[in-house]
Amino acid sequence: MFAFLSEPGADGVGVAFTDREGGASEGAFAALNLGRAGEDDPAALSANMTALRARLALAPISVVHQVHGTTVKTITRADLPGPDDWLGASGPSRRPLAEADALVTALPGAPLAIRVADCVPVLLADARAGVIGAAHAGRRGLLAGVLAATVRRMRELGATSIHAWVGPHICGDCYEVPPEMQAESCAIIPELGATTSWGTPSLDLGAGVHAVLERDGVGVEHHDPCTRTTPQLFSHRRDRGVTGRQIGLIWRAERGDRSDSRG
Numbered sequence: 001m002f003a004f005l006s007e008p009g010a011d012g013v014g015v016a017f018t019d020r021e022g023g024a025s026e027g028a029f030a031a032l033n034l035g036r037a038g039e040d041d042p043a044a045l046s047a048n049m050t051a052l053r054a055r056l057a058l059a060p061i062s063v064v065h066q067v068h069g070t071t072v073k074t075i076t077r078a079d080l081p082g083p084d085d086w087l088g089a090s091g092p093s094r095r096p097l098a099e100a101d102a103l104v105t106a107l108p109g110a111p112l113a114i115r116v117a118d119c120v121p122v123l124l125a126d127a128r129a130g131v132i133g134a135a136h137a138g139r140r141g142l143l144a145g146v147l148a149a150t151v152r153r154m155r156e157l158g159a160t161s162i163h164a165w166v167g168p169h170i171c172g173d174c175y176e177v178p179p180e181m182q183a184e185s186c187a188i189i190p191e192l193g194a195t196t197s198w199g200t201p202s203l204d205l206g207a208g209v210h211a212v213l214e215r216d217g218v219g220v221e222h223h224d225p226c227t228r229t230t231p232q233l234f235s236h237r238r239d240r241g242v243t244g245r246q247i248g249l250i251w252r253a254e255r256g257d258r259s260d261s262r263g
């Protein structure tokens with residue numbers, strides 16, 4: 001079920017990156033698909049989410065309709081979802097998801113998730129301030145500044161010392177791009193430049209994410225095997241677009257609610 005899991009300790013923050021194992025989806029979506037409704041069987045998607053939440057004893061998880069942009073959605077009490085609201089307009093509530101590529105919240109017991117299958121899931125927290133975030137950093141969003149926008153919003157909510165966890169994504173050995181795209185990308189974030197294992201231009205998204213966060217004063221740790229070469233992970237490129245999604249998930253334990261001191 002997990003490529004990486006760190007359950008809430010003394011600081012009250014839990015972090016997880018899921019993998020494909022332990023779900024009800026079949027075929028190209030087997031097994032723990034947490035992707036978009038409309039591609040996979042809604043009953044299987046719902047069962048997968050129920051199993052994940054049961055394993056971690058979590059409240060319903062907030063997600064967004066990811067569009068490779070820089071919009072950050074702040075989750076307030078009014079935004080807290082019902083159990084199947086993550087399925088958006090095709091779910092039972094028919095409520096469309098907000099278009100955004102990052103979520104932040106200062107609410108305890110309000111888990112946030114980003115869905116990926118090669119792009120980089122980035123989870124962030126200032127445990128002491130009680131502020132968490134999750135961002136979708138593919139090439140386009142990363143270059144456009146989605147991580148800076150997420151960090152900025154977290155600081156507006158009171159975060160001062162932010163730590164980040166970088167999850168599974170396609171690696172620099174595998175993420176081949178046209179030479180012009182590599183040049184354009186490296187003009188903005190030089191650390192992105194890499195070469196595939198077969199000798200062609202590529203992008204190292206993990207290195208790019210790391211550099212951007214570090215320049216912004218964020219501490220970074222990596223739990224990021226390559227999606228393309230790890231069979232237990234969904235990969236958009238390896239599976240030629242027909243595949244499921246794993247998630248990066250971050251939450252604060254409810255019990256931290258009253259004892260946290262802000263700032």
Ligand SMILES: [Zn+2]
Nearest residue numbers: 171174226229
């Ligand atoms: Zn790779």
